[in-house]
Amino acid sequence: MEKNKIIICPYEEVTMADIHKCLEMGFTTVEDIKRLTRVGMGPCQGRDCIHIVVDEISKFNHIKKSDIELMHIRPNLANIPLKALMEHKK
Amino acid sequence: MKKVMIIGAGISGLFAAFNLSKEKDLDITVIDKGYFLNGATGRNGAGIRMQWSSKLNCLLSKYSVEFFENGEEHLKYKDSIEFKQKGYLLLSNDEEEHQQFIKNIKLQNSLGIPSKLLTKDEVKKLVPIIDETKFYSAAFCHKDGHLNPFKVSEALFLACKENGVKFHFYEELEDVKIQTNKVSKVITSKATYEVDYLIGTAGSFTKELGVLMNIDIPVYPEKHEILATMPVSKMIEPMIMSFSKNFYIQQVPHGPLIMGEGGNHHSTHSQDSSIEFLESISSKVLNILPTLGDVKVQRQWAGSYDMSPDRNPIISKTKIENFIVACGFSGRGFMIAPATGVLIRDLLLNQESSIEGINLEDLSINRFEQRTNEVELSFV
Amino acid sequence: MLHYDLVIIGGGVTGLSAAVEASNLKMKTLLVEQGFTLGGHTRFFNEGYVQSFVRKINNNYVDLLLNHSVVGVYDDLVLSISDGNDFVKVQTKSILVSTGSYQKRISFPNNDLPNIYGYLTLLEMIKLHQVKPGNNVIIVGDEIHEMLIETLENSDINIVKIIDKTDLIEAYGDEVYQGITTKKGNFQSDFLIVSDGNLPHNEILRMLNCEMVFDQEEQSWFPKSVDYMTSIKGVFVAGNVKSFKNAEENVFDGSSAVKAIFNYLGEMHGKK
Numbered sequence: 001m002e003k004n005k006i007i008i009c010p011y012e013e014v015t016m017a018d019i020h021k022c023l024e025m026g027f028t029t030v031e032d033i034k035r036l037t038r039v040g041m042g043p044c045q046g047r048d049c050i051h052i053v054v055d056e057i058s059k060f061n062h063i064k065k066s067d068i069e070l071m072h073i074r075p076n077l078a079n080i081p082l083k084a085l086m087e088h089k090k
Numbered sequence: 091m092k093k094v095m096i097i098g099a100g101i102s103g104l105f106a107a108f109n110l111s112k113e114k115d116l117d118i119t120v121i122d123k124g125y126f127l128n129g130a131t132g133r134n135g136a137g138i139r140m141q142w143s144s145k146l147n148c149l150l151s152k153y154s155v156e157f158f159e160n161g162e163e164h165l166k167y168k169d170s171i172e173f174k175q176k177g178y179l180l181l182s183n184d185e186e187e188h189q190q191f192i193k194n195i196k197l198q199n200s201l202g203i204p205s206k207l208l209t210k211d212e213v214k215k216l217v218p219i220i221d222e223t224k225f226y227s228a229a230f231c232h233k234d235g236h237l238n239p240f241k242v243s244e245a246l247f248l249a250c251k252e253n254g255v256k257f258h259f260y261e262e263l264e265d266v267k268i269q270t271n272k273v274s275k276v277i278t279s280k281a282t283y284e285v286d287y288l289i290g291t292a293g294s295f296t297k298e299l300g301v302l303m304n305i306d307i308p309v310y311p312e313k314h315e316i317l318a319t320m321p322v323s324k325m326i327e328p329m330i331m332s333f334s335k336n337f338y339i340q341q342v343p344h345g346p347l348i349m350g351e352g353g354n355h356h357s358t359h360s361q362d363s364s365i366e367f368l369e370s371i372s373s374k375v376l377n378i379l380p381t382l383g384d385v386k387v388q389r390q391w392a393g394s395y396d397m398s399p400d401r402n403p404i405i406s407k408t409k410i411e412n413f414i415v416a417c418g419f420s421g422r423g424f425m426i427a428p429a430t431g432v433l434i435r436d437l438l439l440n441q442e443s444s445i446e447g448i449n450l451e452d453l454s455i456n457r458f459e460q461r462t463n464e465v466e467l468s469f470v
Numbered sequence: 471m472l473h474y475d476l477v478i479i480g481g482g483v484t485g486l487s488a489a490v491e492a493s494n495l496k497m498k499t500l501l502v503e504q505g506f507t508l509g510g511h512t513r514f515f516n517e518g519y520v521q522s523f524v525r526k527i528n529n530n531y532v533d534l535l536l537n538h539s540v541v542g543v544y545d546d547l548v549l550s551i552s553d554g555n556d557f558v559k560v561q562t563k564s565i566l567v568s569t570g571s572y573q574k575r576i577s578f579p580n581n582d583l584p585n586i587y588g589y590l591t592l593l594e595m596i597k598l599h600q601v602k603p604g605n606n607v608i609i610v611g612d613e614i615h616e617m618l619i620e621t622l623e624n625s626d627i628n629i630v631k632i633i634d635k636t637d638l639i640e641a642y643g644d645e646v647y648q649g650i651t652t653k654k655g656n657f658q659s660d661f662l663i664v665s666d667g668n669l670p671h672n673e674i675l676r677m678l679n680c681e682m683v684f685d686q687e688e689q690s691w692f693p694k695s696v697d698y699m700t701s702i703k704g705v706f707v708a709g710n711v712k713s714f715k716n717a718e719e720n721v722f723d724g725s726s727a728v729k730a731i732f733n734y735l736g737e738m739h740g741k742k
Contacts, residue, residue: 005579005640016577025248031125032259035132035240043320043388051669051690052577066684070691073677074391075363075542075550078504079320083383084557085372365544365559386554390542 008049011042019053023060030054030071040071043079091117094438095276095285097263097299098122098292100131101239101424102416104246105431106289108165110438111253118255121278123262127243129293131424133361133393135316135348136242137329137340138425139178139234140203143194143467146402148201149447150426155233157428158242166252167245171237172343177328178234179208179216180468181225181378187334188227194468195229201447205231217379219325224378225332236329236340239424263292266302272412273303287438288413291430294359294394296417303410308458309396309418312353313360315367317390321345330378331470337374338470347385349375352470353395361392395421399458401466405433406455414438415455421469471559474500474533476731477549479540479674480568482510483717484709486523487724488566493528495732500560501532502551504539507598510570512717514593515617519717543677547704563738564731567675567693567700568709568724571668576611579640585647589618589665596625604660606630608650610638611666618665630659635666670711678702688714698727699734706731 006016018037027033030040030053039053040046046053050070058065092115096103099122107120122128138158140151157164161171182188191207198205208230210222216230247257258280266288267275273288290299294311322345329340336352349371368390376383398404398418403426405416414437416430423430429445433453436444443450451457476492478485481503492499507513509520527534535551538558542550547565551558573588575581585603587595589611595601606628609618612635622629639651641662649658675693676682681701682691692713698706708727709720 002579002640006577007582008577010582026257027126029125029259031128035125035127036244038240041389045673047572047671047673048575049577051574065689066686070676070682072679073673074389075544075677076387076389076552077673077677078539078541078552079386079388079554080368080541080550080552080557081384081386081555082319082372082376084552084555085368085387086376086383088369088557088559362545363542365542365548365550368550 008052009039009042011044012038014039016056019056020060023056028057028061028063030057030069033057034071045073045077046071091115092286093284094118094287094289095283096120096289096291098129098290098295099126099257099259100129100291100293101243101246101427102293102419102430103289103291104243104250105427106291106416106434107250107255108246108253109431109435111250111255113435113439119258119283120250120255121258121261121263123260125259126247127240130393130395131239131243133316133391134239134424135338135340135350136237136239136424137178137234137338138173138237139231139329141178141180141194141198141205141229141231141234141468143190143197144402144464145197145201146448146452146464147422147426147466148198148203149445150403150429151422152201152203153432153445154426154428158237161242161245165245165249167248169241169245171241171245173235173237174343175233175235177230177232179213179328179330180229181330181332182227182229183332183334184226190467191227191229198231203231204233205229216328217326217330219379219381220330221378221380230328234329236342237424238343263299263302268303268410271410273410286412289434289438290413290415290417293417293423294396296396296415300415303408303413305408305410305413307404307415307417307455309398309404310357311359311394312355312397313358313392314350314353314395314421315363315390315392316348316350317368317371317387319347320386320388322347322385333468333470335374336470337371339375339379346388347382350470359394361394363390363392395419396423400464401469403430403453404455405430405437405450405453407437408455420466471561472500474498474560474562475735476500476564476566476728477502477540477560477562478566478568480510480570480671480709480711481505481508481534481536482568482570482709482720483512483520483523484570484720484724485566485568486520486527487721488568488708488728489532490523490526491725491728493526493531495728496531497728497732497735499532500535500562502535502538502540504537506537508534508536511590514597514621516717540674543674563735564704564706566727566731567705567707567711569671569674569711571670571710571714573664574666574669576635576664576666578638580642583641583643583647584645585661586641587661587663589615589663592663593618593621596621602627606659607661607663608633608657608659609663609665610650611635611664613667614665618663631657668710668714670714672711675700675705675707675711678705680705685713698730704734
């Protein structure tokens with residue numbers, strides 16, 4: 001399969017080739033791959049793609065999926081305009 | 091071969107490893123208790139400025155800016171470190187702050203840093219969406235800017251690995267063995283190592299590292315919050331910062347606005363986000379950039395500034411002969427890291443500082459006993 | 471800031487059943503649902519069943535907030551909720567996470583071409599919006615719901631081929647999807663459906679740092695819970711996000727969880 005034609009994260013334009021570059025550098029966790037490729041940094045925080053990244057880590061490094069931690073989730077899960085936040089402070 | 095162990099694979103540890111790996115007889119291992127870039131390096135706003143109030147900080151950052159200007163070449167990196175030099179715009183709130191700006195600019199210019207005061211018209215031209223009635227005056231340096239912290243760190247990691255540096259992640263320092271006032275062994279969660287030199291670049295955890303060696307490293311972790319918005323069309327060129335109002339905002343190359351605030355001086359390792367930060371920062375930013383109301387907040391996170399008593403770094407030998415510490419960067423560890431790396435190497439090799447104008451005494455951990463050091467004033 | 475005894479996150483049948491129980495127990499409750507309508511996936515199968523719960527909710531006790539999602543959870547169970555334009559700040563004494571599950575994507579070359587849909591998206595298009603994306607379809611994936619087949623047949627959409635995930639090589643098309651290349655040859659259709667099962671919608675639980683357990687059979691992470699309460703005090707879980715079950719089982723889960731929450735709140739109140 002041509003890895004650079006497989007889009008893992010459409011928001012940050014991360015391809016399977018980008019994921020594999022990290023795996024070849026020796027990284028084994030979702031958090032490492034997130035920081036180096038930006039996968040999971042878009043609006044969905046990996047909802048649609050982290051299971052694919054976990055699959056690849058598992059296959060490449062022969063690690064059980066149960067031993068691969070998912071990434072930490074941060075606020076926000078959807079977007080809030082600055083003016084709405086400011087209004088509330090008033 | 092002399093064995094060097096570096097605790098902490100953040101930007102300071104990476105630059106230390108990079109510089110030391112160019113020396114012929116050093117065998118270098120870097121350990122980190124978490125994943126790559128789990129600490130402040132992976133969380134920071136990555137602004138780079140030379141506009142400081144003290145000669146020391148001006149020179150540390152000037153050296154580093156000059157390194158970053160040719161970063162890809164120095165690090166032999168095939169990608170871009172995304173050094174965007176569109177300047178830092180500093181806003182004063184009153185006459186007192188304005189006078190401090192004048193003083194700072196005089197010092198900066200004398201050191202070859204091209205900062206200057208801008209008129210309100212010039213500020214408006216630079217940032218058309220700014221409300222020019224909401225600040226008193228402004229200072230600007232066009233060579234200040236912003237870097238991509240992940241790209242820089244990746245570049246260093248690759249360059250270090252190329253030079254034979256070993257990295258162990260998820261490995262935590264647990265104890266040290268000291269013999270005749272030197273660290274002889276390091277015990278981690280995974281193994282025991284014999285070492286000739288130990289370097290502590292563990293960010294806000296360097297204090298705990300010092301405790302293992304009975305050294306009081308006077309730093310504390312201060313939580314700083316930050317947010318990123320959805321990508322928007324290009325609207326802000328420079329970083330905009332206010333010391334008195336305690337916030338900053340900039341636009342990064344792929345579109346989002348990044349903004350953050352100062353901490354509240356409580357010592358905490360907590361990196362939890364708060365709703366209060368969202369309310370506070372939105373209010374500050376919309377006061378000065380009122381047309382940003384519809385811009386949407388996408389993500390918020392936090393990181394630690396490791397604060398020193400005078401807000402200046404500690405890059406120093408210690409009472410343990412072969413233990414060197416680099417911490418207390420007080421929010422600018424990233425932007426002076428090239429200088430940090432070189433100075434750590436100088437300390438290890440028992441050389442004078444190889445950066446002109448910088449005296450290693452001013453960065454020494456012993457300075458707090460003397461209390462003659464200059465406090466840095468220009469910070470968020 | 472608004473104050474509630476309970477915030478139910480997710481208005482599928484689990485959350486609806488929970489809301490009915492909460493209103494019976496006179497708990498001041500907010501039900502937050504990110505869709506325009508209530509009922510989650512059950513809307514595609516049995517709208518009448520969904521409405522049977524909606525009718526039983528007592529609006530004196532339960533506020534419904536549709537088209538909004540819980541965007542952030544903070545210390546002391548403070549929530550930020552938004553529809554993308556507003557900001558609703560809520561302080562609650564307890565949370566019930568009943569966010570259900572969502573369709574799993576699979577990765578293959580050109581998986582981002584237009585006219586490639588997840589199976590739930592397809593069901594929503596046909597059942598809720600009366601849109602027919604084409605006359606013939608290929609389905610790829612290892613978990614094909616019988617309701618999907620039934621819906622396609624009832625809409626006069628011809629199923630050209632059903633392909634296993636492992637046989638798929640790539641999708642192709644100039645600017646939109648045209649067909650797939652597989653180990654067994656090339657096939658073409660108007661559109662492509664990916665049907666590979668679901669993943670639990672557990673972001674809120676992970677944001678709260680709830681302890682999670684990996685389920686080998688489902689190959690997914692589910693929250694550790696005792697009597698519906700997760701490892702975080704005051705945070706409860708029910709429905710498919712707790713474990714995959716059918717609608718009736720989830721309905722029971724929702725109401726049982728609220729009974730547990732009611733007891734918990736009583737204990738908390740007693741301690742004061």
